[in-house]
Amino acid sequence: MRFASETSSGGVLEQLFLLGDVPGVLWTPLGADGGRPLIAMGHGGGQDKKASSMVSLARRFVAECGFAVVAVDAPSHGDRPEHAEFSRIATEYEARLVAGGGLAPLIVDFQALVVREIVPEWQTVLDAVQKLSHVGTGPVGYWGVSLGCVIGAPLVAAEPRVRAAVLGLSGAEVSAEAAARITVPVEFLVQWDDERVPRTQSLALFDAFASTEKTLHANPGGHGEVPGFETESTLRFFARHLA
């Protein structure tokens, strides 16, 4: 794990790093020492590890909860090179979403890619970050919606360090199989008028989580219009389960 740069503002230390060929960012309280809860954040499709919504949420986790937060670029995103298979699937998926028609084969391909490459990659990131003295081996939470949910659901299902997750903006067809293996508390975000995820698919995915504690928050508006007050709820959810 190589740190490329380090800046701080408002009591939050931001460290850019490279782990193998995976670029990431770690936010921690400035001057932090010792173990603390860690939030792994997965960005949306077309975004990257430093999307403004990610940065502002991460800074609140650090400043208000004292947590560490780590985010990495997904394949073909941010500072990573093109990943041929990821990009092929994403491009075809977008085309078929517009044209209508069989998403299932693409979903199968993508699920396999996530399990084979992206989940192990995330686990390596957690291993490395938790070895740092200002992060340590506290409980882990996962936050990710849309692509961050598609990647996150199999990660949360596979990774016992993850004790709670905020997921959303994804449907049963893509994520139900993983959801059925998730038993930790889940806060699940639904956009009532989501143009990418049919409402029935969203509700069916909420249904699929095996978690005893799961809570669905639905709000009017399209895929990208999650209201700001959900941030408060996210902070409290993780504070309740990780702190």
Add this chain to the structure above:
Amino acid sequence: MRFASETSSGGVLEQLFLLGDVPGVLWTPLGADGGRPLIAMGHGGGQDKKASSMVSLARRFVAECGFAVVAVDAPSHGDRPEHAEFSRIATEYEARLVAGGGLAPLIVDFQALVVREIVPEWQTVLDAVQKLSHVGTGPVGYWGVSLGCVIGAPLVAAEPRVRAAVLGLSGAEVSAEAAARITVPVEFLVQWDDERVPRTQSLALFDAFASTEKTLHANPGGHGEVPGFETESTLRFFARHLA
């Protein structure tokens, strides 16, 4: 308005009152003076104004937000005498809910009773309570689930003093007409496995609110099993919209 008794504990003053023949309870911060937000709380069927879940939520509104809270017994509940029509409708409704079969005529009768008697009664209560110097004419919030939603939806629709409402555990067949006239922010509680309200009815009622800001919180479990963490959300919802 006649006060029948007054007690205090933990910084919360509790005053039992009678307004005409309507028995109620008012909670305020001990020593409060001057106007403040007021929460009107509607209890569930078979409960009364001092149901333990009501009292504990009311005390938190007072202690944590500085609000005033008022609750009254619904007809045929608590310290009120039997209301022949209310009881007839409620008894037949329960019987048909078990046996299956036409709820619609009973719903029509009940909606008429609410509009004719219970909404004006609540408005008289708000008038009287807001004349008190330790309550004053601040913004009003309404909290009520189940019967408290059935009564509350027409009240919130009719009463411009109500600026935000937490409602839930009711369905479109009963409350959609009123919901379509509600434009204030609504937090709407759904129990995912509600044995009294079919899920599709709950979701259709959420759909029916005309409010620009409305948020649905769904949790696993039956009609009476709203999880405790929703209390935190309720407190923040009203603090955001009334304070």
